[in-house]
Amino acid sequence: MEHLLECLAPILFIWLSVIGVCICICVNNNVSKRKIVFKCNCINLLGKNHIKIVVEHKFVVSSRYIIMSKVQPEYICSCFFTQNIFIKKYKIHVKYINDDQFENEFRQVLRMKGCSTTNQYEEALYEVHKEVSLRKSYHKKFLDNYLYIQRHYTKLYPDIWTLRQTFLDSRFLTIAAEAKKPTQTKESLLSCIMHNGGDITECEVYKMPIFTTELCLMLINEIQNFNNFPCEKTRPNTMNKYGISLDEMGLSQGLLIPLIADYLQFIAKCLFPQWTGHAIDSFKAFVVKYESDLDTELSKHFDNAEVTMNISLNSKFEGGDLQFYSSSLNRSVDISHESNLQMSHKEGYGVMHCGRQYHSALPIIAGIRYNLIIWMRSSTVRNICPMCNQTPDLVQVPIAGDGFIPIPKTRSQCHLL
Ligand SMILES: O=C(O)CCC(=O)C(=O)O
Numbered sequence: 389m390e391h392l393l394e395c396l397a398p399i400l401f402i403w404l405s406v407i408g409v410c411i412c413i414c415v416n417n418n419v420s421k422r423k424i425v426f427k428c429n430c431i432n433l434l435g436k437n438h439i440k441i442v443v444e445h446k447f448v449v450s451s452r453y454i455i456m457s458k459v460q461p462e463y464i465c466s467c468f469f470t471q472n473i474f475i476k477k478y479k480i481h482v483k484y485i486n487d488d489q490f491e492n493e494f495r496q497v498l499r500m501k502g503c504s505t506t507n508q509y510e511e512a513l514y515e516v517h518k519e520v521s522l523r524k525s526y527h528k529k530f531l532d533n534y535l536y537i538q539r540h541y542t543k544l545y546p547d548i549w550t551l552r553q554t555f556l557d558s559r560f561l562t563i564a565a566e567a568k569k570p571t572q573t574k575e576s577l578l579s580c581i582m583h584n585g586g587d588i589t590e591c592e593v594y595k596m597p598i599f600t601t602e603l604c605l606m607l608i609n610e611i612q613n614f615n616n617f618p619c620e621k622t623r624p625n626t627m628n629k630y631g632i633s634l635d636e637m638g639l640s641q642g643l644l645i646p647l648i649a650d651y652l653q654f655i656a657k658c659l660f661p662q663w664t665g666h667a668i669d670s671f672k673a674f675v676v677k678y679e680s681d682l683d684t685e686l687s688k689h690f691d692n693a694e695v696t697m698n699i700s701l702n703s704k705f706e707g708g709d710l711q712f713y714s715s716s717l718n719r720s721v722d723i724s725h726e727s728n729l730q731m732s733h734k735e736g737y738g739v740m741h742c743g744r745q746y747h748s749a750l751p752i753i754a755g756i757r758y759n760l761i762i763w764m765r766s767s768t769v770r771n772i773c774p775m776c777n778q779t780p781d782l783v784q785v786p787i788a789g790d791g792f793i794p795i796p797k798t799r800s801q802c803h804l805l
């Protein structure tokens with residue numbers, strides 16, 4: 389008997405250790421699951437904390453996609469696969485369903501833009517095919533890249549991955565504090581922006597100091613470091629070949645979520661109440677880079693966003709002003725080429741504007757320009773997709789959705805079903 393126990397002891401020990409490890413894993417998993425469930429409950433119960441929690445929640449889901457995929461699915465509109473495809477050479481956005489539709493709709497338009505020979509047309513069509521196929525694999529690639537980067541990228545400045553108040557210009561803190569006051573009005577906020585180094589315009593484009601120069605410099609160095617990191621990177625959009633997605637890089641989570649949740653959303657809500665709906669509840673963030681011989685400018689476009697914040701990260705460049713156009717917001721009207729506002733960038737300063745406002749970036753003449761772009765979204769306003777201007781036809785994606793949520797069925801609809 390004693391001998392038998394002696395033999396069994398090591399087996400028993402190994403067996404108990406395995407059970408112990410299993411229990412630990414289960415407990416840890418439950419902790420993270422409970423945390424998420426708690427956050428979901430908060431969304432429903434605490435109207436006051438709504439926005440902050442929704443934003444956090446979305447990104448917890450994104451970064452822990454494998455565990456949490458069922459908690460909050462992400463969606464894009466199916467127009468992502470067919471519309472707003474940019475042909476850089478002819479500076480034109482096109483729609484592509486198939487070769488015949490494309491030829492009927494765009495051959496003549498392209499001819500007028502200088503695409504006259506068969507070879508040139510074939511080349512343009514090839515660009516479109518390439519973009520469509522990139523878009524088809526975009527979200528899967530994004531997820532693979534995101535997971536790889538989380539595991540292998542060594543941060544240059546680990547400190548800037550979490551927002552600190554000291555990163556923010558003190559005048560911005562004053563502006564945000566004004567926006568947060570329950571008694572605040574748009575007029576009082578505009579006056580506060582004016583008195584704190586900002587600029588306001590009649591076209592509802594607003595400039596204000598946001599980041600300190602120290603943060604700007606660290607961000608640029610971090611971006612350059614990341615650019616040199618050998619991994620696949622999806623580009624933020626067709627128009628920008630050298631942009632870096634901060635969401636894929638992982639910088640959004642600790643730096644930008646608090647920036648939006650604690651500051652920007654209050655300013656956006658006050659300046660653009662008609663575009664912020666119930667809340668700013670998701671966003672897409674990226675850095676654009678312009679340099680001679682690479683991307684030098686950005687053609688006229690509107691953003692896939694309700695409110696955009698565009699923060700300039702450096703000053704060593706010439707040209708590159710932002711231009712805003714008068715025919716904005718009304719898609720049925722032809723987009724006139726008349727600009728009614730030109731705005732220069734200034735290091736650390738952000739320009740806030742309505743995402744649907746047509747705008748462009750003029751060519752840079754010298755130097756390199758870096759800007760951090762935050763496309764802020766509100767799911768309730770997104771009942772109309774900004775890209776196709778129709779009720780979104782939702783397609784579920786594993787990560788990096790465009791901020792849509794399915795519209796809940798009304799009682800009568802349920803009843804009919
Ligand atoms: O480069 C800029 O300042 C504008 C960028 C922009 O409009 C965009 O990326 O949507």
Ligand SMILES: [Fe+2]
Pocket residue numbers: 689690691696747
């Ligand atoms: Fe834009």
